[in-house]
Amino acid sequence: MHTSIATVCLSGGLTQKLHACAAAGFDGVEIMDSDLTAAYESPEEIRALCARLGLRIEMFQPMRDVEGVDAETFADNLRRAEAKFEVMERLGAELLLLCSNVATATADDDELVAAQLAELADRAAARGIRIAYEALAWGRFVRDYRHAWRIVQLADRPNLGLCLDSFHILSLGLDPAPIEEIDGDRIFFLQLADAPEMELDVLSWSRHHRLFPGEGSFELPAFLGHVLRAGYRGPLSLEVFNDVFRQTDPVATARHAHRSLRWLADRAAVAGGWEQDRLEPLQPPRGVDFVEIAGEDLSDVDRLLQQLGFDFAGEHRSKRVRLWEAGEARIVLNEQHRGSEARLAGIGLRVDDAAAAVRRAGAIGASEAFRWTLEGEQRLRGVEAPDGTQFFWDDRAGRSWRDEFGGGERGAAGLRGWIDHVNVGAGWEHFDEAVLFATSVLGLTAETSSELPGPQGLVRSQVLRTPDGAVRLACNLAPPSAPEMPRHLAIRVEDAAATARLARARGLEFLPIPSNYYDDLEARFALGPERIGELRELGLLYDRDAHGSFVHFYTPTLGGVFLEIVERRGGYPGYGAANAPVRLAAQRG
Amino acid sequence: MHTSIATVCLSGGLTQKLHACAAAGFDGVEIMDSDLTAAYESPEEIRALCARLGLRIEMFQPMRDVEGVDAETFADNLRRAEAKFEVMERLGAELLLLCSNVATATADDDELVAAQLAELADRAAARGIRIAYEALAWGRFVRDYRHAWRIVQLADRPNLGLCLDSFHILSLGLDPAPIEEIDGDRIFFLQLADAPEMELDVLSWSRHHRLFPGEGSFELPAFLGHVLRAGYRGPLSLEVFNDVFRQTDPVATARHAHRSLRWLADRAAVAGGWEQDRLEPLQPPRGVDFVEIAGEDLSDVDRLLQQLGFDFAGEHRSKRVRLWEAGEARIVLNEQHRGSEARLAGIGLRVDDAAAAVRRAGAIGASEAFRWTLEGEQRLRGVEAPDGTQFFWDDRAGRSWRDEFGGGERGAAGLRGWIDHVNVGAGWEHFDEAVLFATSVLGLTAETSSELPGPQGLVRSQVLRTPDGAVRLACNLAPPSAPEMPRHLAIRVEDAAATARLARARGLEFLPIPSNYYDDLEARFALGPERIGELRELGLLYDRDAHGSFVHFYTPTLGGVFLEIVERRGGYPGYGAANAPVRLAAQRG
The missing domain is CATH 3.10.180.10 (2,3-Dihydroxybiphenyl 1,2-Dioxygenase, domain 1)
Structure with a gap:
């Protein structure tokens, strides 16, 4: 597996990005023109720096909106292209990425588009440059990779091929299976990105919410399997931008990015039944x-x-x-x-x-x-x-x-318990990385994340667990402006009320719960005066669903940690999320 | 005009929110059940606090998913409702908000829904409570306010009316004009929220991106006009939640909120031709x-x-x-x-x-x-x-x-200039408020905002101007984690190159522009070697569009401010946005 990443995934200046890519172990990079334009270093210096760092410049993306235009515009586009070919020669880049026209195309005419691409390819061939044509999900006329492939076949130039991007294909819900019918040698490049399921216009979704493989909802191992079965042997390259990575340390992001590719290659190898790129098998903890x-x-x-x-x-x-x-x-x-x-x-x-x-x-x-x-x-x-x-x-x-x-003296006090779940927390800049870590390193499974209203903003909560529930981690993401939240450890016991009573007798003061909470609880669940009275007296929280019930309480926070005692009855699967706002408000005091 | 705001718009605990509402000048509040549940103060204490602060409790929102359900569920819902009626008596709240069922409704049967609402209303009437029924945009069966109105008419109870919410109506693109056909006395409550145009599922749009009136894309003055022409005379109440307000100081948010209602009432009065609630006319500066x-x-x-x-x-x-x-x-x-x-x-x-x-x-x-x-x-x-x-x-x-x-000595140096635009900046927590301030206080008009890629994340840029361009402010929003950006002042001159040459002769050092930028400029615009040579020599930036061209350069930053010198030729309307990434990267060094 050759790994690559687009410089646009990382924050900072171009040389800083290149150092970060090399440190994370990438074999190559895609350079976006705007990164080069904003750099003081000449293309020759960038080329030499990449050579020293052992990074191949896999691809250069210098221009857009070239094809499907009138003759005059196309002539000017060829002039632009020649200038960019020169930059590529100075950079030592041999592959040019050309995205389908989103702005200036006037003709939905495959013959015309193919003829213009053929002419561009002939100009490029004179410089030893190859062109990878990519269908953008919001292209003016060309949005589907199969359409781009038909055009490339029509143009019929050996140095004109396809660039496939998982985001542009999977975001539109296109079937990736027909990728296998494409001649693998004509797939010049492969860009990979994951994304969460969202109902958002595809351009905003792409620009703000892409994720590294394994962190979103796309079936990337299967996608990669199709591409590899087509015969593609080029680099696996990440093209992921989102609002978090644009702001965080490029070294950490590059390391995180590289891990996601290792994970993806392994998953694809396991799914495809081949040996190459396999890691030791995942071991869900017992x-x-x-x-x-x-x-x-x-x-x-x-x-x-x-x-x-x-x-x-x-x-x-x-x-x-x-x-x-x-x-x-x-x-x-x-x-x-x-x-x-x-x-x-x-x-x-x-x-x-x-x-x-x-x-x-x-x-x-x-x-x-x-x-x-x-x-x-x-x-x-x-x-x-x-x-x-x-x-x-x-x-x-x-x-x-x-x-x-x-x-010590084991078994003296007599409380029987289990670790029910552990809240590990994560800063906003590490949340997705923490999820990938838990799935790819610890062998846990991510549940759907939810949002809880806290007094200082919505808290995004993600549970990671083994299928049998023996290990459960909860990762809570607070808004960037909120102070760091304490983490906690939940102990499951057989009788939370008895544990609370004993602890209270020994002098433990619990997090105080508002009386209004119990009025609301009675309205919701009709537990009866006796049960409500006990919960109220002991400061216990309660929840119920179709599976069973949940009783829990929280200790005060000591430093950066507190404990929760939980009792699960029946098959209650949750964590008392309905009570989280009360707990968060109470902890805020 | 009576003003009101939902406590859920503000961050913090309930008593803190109430103090903020009173300080901002609101006449009343809507209290959300979850705010009360998380409060240590009893309903009686909240009632007394509101009385002391001069805040009417206009409405209470205690329960959801009541109607359109089977008989057994409905019986339990009535039991829940009785418990909540008691809380309302303790609070001194007389109006209950009931949103259309989003979860448990099983029957798309207006007769059944009306019968259940009628029974709920009769129970409420015994306590002197009125019920406002609201169609949520993502209701299971009832989403359109006209549908809710048909059901209210079918139920035919004097204490059952409608709650209208601008978000739920305008987000679905429903025509607000037929509101005028509703009996105004049966519109029990009016909730107002603005929102930006987005292609996002309506629930996420509502939960994360609502804005105060005047800050989004909804035609709220016209909307309010329809409601007032229907005969509604109740409070104008804000129900706005977004990711920013959940995190910011409730006192500032409440003040900002109140300003938006004053603005809206004035705009509606101007549009409707009535005198009440009018402010002094807006004066776009000259x-x-x-x-x-x-x-x-x-x-x-x-x-x-x-x-x-x-x-x-x-x-x-x-x-x-x-x-x-x-x-x-x-x-x-x-x-x-x-x-x-x-x-x-x-x-x-x-x-x-x-x-x-x-x-x-x-x-x-x-x-x-x-x-x-x-x-x-x-x-x-x-x-x-x-x-x-x-x-x-x-x-x-x-x-x-x-x-x-x-x-001093005027006219000696001989530079002729004008203030072209001023970049006033805004922290992420003040951005929308700054836009409303510029439109409602300064009389400027907001252009569509754009996003520019900076080295530490996307910068959202919003231009506020007079139609003739005599006054232009640019408001730039950096990501929360980025350091505060310097602000700047742009001076328009007749010949930027001459100004640059003179300044350089006098020893001014400009922000250094990468040589790669000029290679790219030549590829894009084919300016010819002489012109490119002059731009490169003087470190000038250039842009062009269909209207005209733009030449500009930046001084070094002194403290928290720098200057820009700009030359506009033809009718170039922009600010050289294409050059902003180069400028931002250069300022970062």
Whole structure:
């Protein structure tokens, strides 16, 4: 697989973009004319810089609105083209991208368009330049790749071929299967972009909301399969622009972009049944092994866990780390972080083959997480997510890390629990990347995202989970202007009311819930005075759907983290989203 | 005119929202159930707070999805409704908003819907409550206000009427004229929202992109005219939510909201030919009188103006203020601001009646700008725009403020110029408000906005101008994460190349333009080697369209301001937008 990316995907100046592409491991780039025009470096300097960085200039996009025009306009377009051919010679670029005319075309006449493209191609051939013709979804007359292919066949020039762009094909709902009928040698270039499902005009959708492969709704592995079966062997090139990438660090975006191509090539190889470009298989985790909270002084978290009924399960034999347990819920408190307040730092996952998970993560460009261990201690192996949270894999092949903790008393307090879900959060500039990380590295599945009204704007919430629900992460995206939200950890128990009562007796103060909430709850669900009275007294939140019911409450926030206790009855699948506005308002105080 | 606003338009908690509404001068509020549910204050406390603040609770929106359902569901809905009637009694709210069912309706049967609404209305009547039925644009069966009106007529209950919402009617492209055929007494409530033209599904459009009246594309004055001609005499209430208002200070949003209603009532009165609610007439300014740059030390701006060929026209007789002139272009340098770098602080406009402009601005809620003046000096009268820029009006009734400056030498350098346009900028949280300010207070007209690719994201650009082009403001909106952009002032001259040559001879260094830009320019316009050579040598930018041509260049940025020199030939109407990416990249360096 040769990887490429359009410079227009990244923020910054052209040389900065090129350095970012090279650092992320791309083999080549597509350069957009406007990036070159705004650069102080000459085409020769850009060419030499690309050569030093090991980047091929795969394609250059210098002009639009060339074909399907009257003779006079076409003559001027040829003059423009000659000037751009010169720039391409200076750049060392051999492939020119020509998008179907969106503005100046006057003739819906394939013969005329083909004749003009043939003349352009002949001019280009004299300079050793090839032309890739692309049907834009909003082209004046040519919008469908099959139409572009008919025109290319009519023009019949060896240096005139097609550029296929997944966005322009899939956004119009065109069937990609007939791509297989195209001669693969005539597909000169392949541009890839994903996008979320939206009902928006296709130009705005394209300009503001494209995503990297694996982050949207397009079936890109199948799409790529069609192109490869047609015989295409050129680079896989990303052409993705959206409002986030235009604003964020190009180095991070390029790395994120490269990971999406590795993911896509793997998925296409798995779907197509070929060996090339395959990664280690995805391993959906079997469960959450532990959650780690880190900070300089976690004594208030100790107190909170004790009040909730967790057992203190001991201290680590060599590190300033403590373990608390409640049945299957294990919380590790790590005080090795000077000067930091309590934060959700790590999540341990159980998998079948930890070494294979680490290999896959490395191949897909995830940074390995480092934790020092002494001889005889279990080595923690894992990766760092885009938001800095560390994920560790354990296949329990050796002896358990729990044996490294001693001096506590397990099973004394008697609370039985499980990690229900973990809210990992994500800044607005990392949200889509975090989703791709969870699916491509952690093996989780993305549910449809939803929007919750918070007091400082809509919060976009995305759940990532295993099909059996053993592992569930919730990623919440707050508006850019809102302060960073605390993250949280939800413990599932059998009886939330009993847990709340016990915790209250031990002095825990819950997040206070407005009385109006219970009046509304009674209006909605008719729970009866006794049940409402209990919920109100204990400050519990409640939800119900066709599957079952959900009772939950929140602890106060300690530093950057809080806990939620949840009870699920029946098959209630959600997270009490209807209560989120009340919780968010209460946390704001 | 009675003014009202839905609490859901504003960010923050309910009591904070109510204080903001009262401070902005609203007479009443619509309270959304979710705002009450998340509040710690009881309904009685909210009622008492509203009474103290002088806010009527015009309407309460407690439930959805009531009608058009099976008998069992309807029985539960009536139970829910009774609980909500109780909350309304505690709140002292007498009007309940009921939106057409979007989720649970199973029967597209007007008789059934009318019968259920009649039963709900009878229950409500027993409590003295009225019900306003509203057709939502995405209702399951009822989407058109005329359909809702037929159902209300069928139900035939005196306490059952309509709620009309401009968004739900105009977003579907429904004709608002038949509103006049509705009995005005049965229109119980009127909700107003504007919106930009978009091709987006109507639910997302409604949820993310509503605007206050005057900021979008809807013909709201005409819409309001139809409703008033139907005989509606209730409050004009705003129901506007978008991603910006959810995040910004509720006090500022409420003030902005109130201004939009004053504007709308005036426009409707002018269009309808009635006297009530009219403001002083809008006065499109006749020209720019001066532009003021303020800062602690402006000696580098003095030097810049001298290099460009401006005349030093003297010092103010009582203030630390200097005047520079070039023909009709007057720039005032105000050094009375300690500790601030150079910034574009004020703009003087010529109007026919300055006092009337000030009265109109005051009536529409604009803050008056203050500048001290000594006896015998001309008083500066004007207002402050949302971004802090001050606008002053002068009708030249008295003697000119220019006479207060002395000691300079006018006409010596000989540059003749005019203020071509002024870029006033606007933070993302003030953009739409700035547009409404310019149209409703300054009497300018908004052109269609455009988007320019900058190195840190798309910049949305909105030009506001008089029809004759004598006054043109450009408002640029950068992404929230981008640093604040400098503002600029464009001086039109007769020969930009001569001005550039002179300035260069006097030592001015221009913003350096990449050589690649000129290669591209030659490819696009075939200007010939001589002309391209001159542009390249002098660092001039060029653009051309069907009307004429445009030559311009930029000075370096001094503090938060820079100058642009422009030459317009023929009827070129634009601002060289094609060159903006090059300029933005060059300014970033």
